[in-house]
Amino acid sequence: MVVSLNHAHNTTIEEIPSAYQTALAQYDRAVSRLDLDENVVEFMRWPRREFTVNFPVRRDDGRIEMFTGYRVHHSTIMGPSKGGVRYSLNVTLDEVRALAMWMTWKCSLVNLPYGGAKGGVLVDPKTLSMREKEGLTRRYTAELIPLISPQMDIPAPDMGTGPQEMAWMMDTYSMTVGYSVPAIVTGKPINIGGSQGRAEATGRGVIICMIEALKRRGIIDESNITIAIQGFGNVGSHAAAYAQELGFKVVAVSDIDGGIYNANGLDIPAVQKYMAQNRTLAGFPGADTVTNAELLTLPCDVLIPAAMEGQITEHNAPHLRTKMIVEGANGPTTTEADDIINDRGILLVPDILANAGGVTVSYFEWVQGMQEFFWDIEEVFRNLERILIRSYDGTAQMMEKHGVDMRTAAQMTAIQRVADALQTRGFYP
């Protein structure tokens, strides 16, 4: 008997599907190719818990302002739930749900002992002073205390958050329980128990997956490969820097306000310096200005969407001029766009594999925190590469065995593993 609940899964119907609609469409597609028990299929569609908090923050002018935040635990079958916290004006419960589900499949695909979670606060962090941001982060963390612990749910950075927010989260949790608990969050600054290599890990992992894909297509000459990257945050900027370090040509990058393009290649360290000084890419010398939409359809060998979900849609997918897409962001491609991309023979390395480097090094950070024994950067990067290549290989085998696209293969691999564990554990009571 399939369990049925009496409220709809999908909250909004818009021209661009919501992130959760995309996540469910991907899920349905993957499970249709697997021979799973229908109860297991229904169970895994649902987030285990969804938590909404409304909380006050004192602004610098003395006013109290109310903010809304979420934390969703999609699955705890494989272990504690794991996933980032996002500060953005696009945060909705629907989005956080989708991102939590993707974390479950991502952790499963790369074989980490975690389920998936995600959190978010509806705020533009650029409108907060440091003091306000600290207040918001500490109060949001205090609201999450019943839901988080190193054994239950471990937050990390995501869009709009970074090491400083993780430090405040760690401190707030530690002050509440009365002793320091570094393993409560990952992505912390190194001086309070963060891991070597965590900051670079997601971007580096994207490039590791890209190289694996290129090698399997027999392409080996880095200097001939052009890469366009949408997004220049933690994922995009580290991916760009590592790609250039290895000899690839990064021809375009963008931030929220737009991008820059030079067909002969950009000097990424110079772009990073410009970005740090000006807080925008606009006006970077020696490059043409492009919009974020234009960046996606520039001619390139590899396109790396590393900004946010829903960027590659049925509207722009027919116009892409790339041979390969490596998803640095979570959910950047809609299901309709997936179909067009597959029909056009463009290889798409899916998010749950391509950007899994971040949570993989988060796992190393958590292990180091629990053991209070720290690794050097070589060990971190060696293990990161080993895990990603092994996962790539498993996904490629699934693709071949079932004759499916790479996203479906990755989701099938991940879902099968969680389904097996769920069946072994059984339904409670």
Ligand code: GLU
């Ligand atoms: N927010 C990142 C992601 O989407 C990292 C999550 C983590 O390290 O737990 O994968």
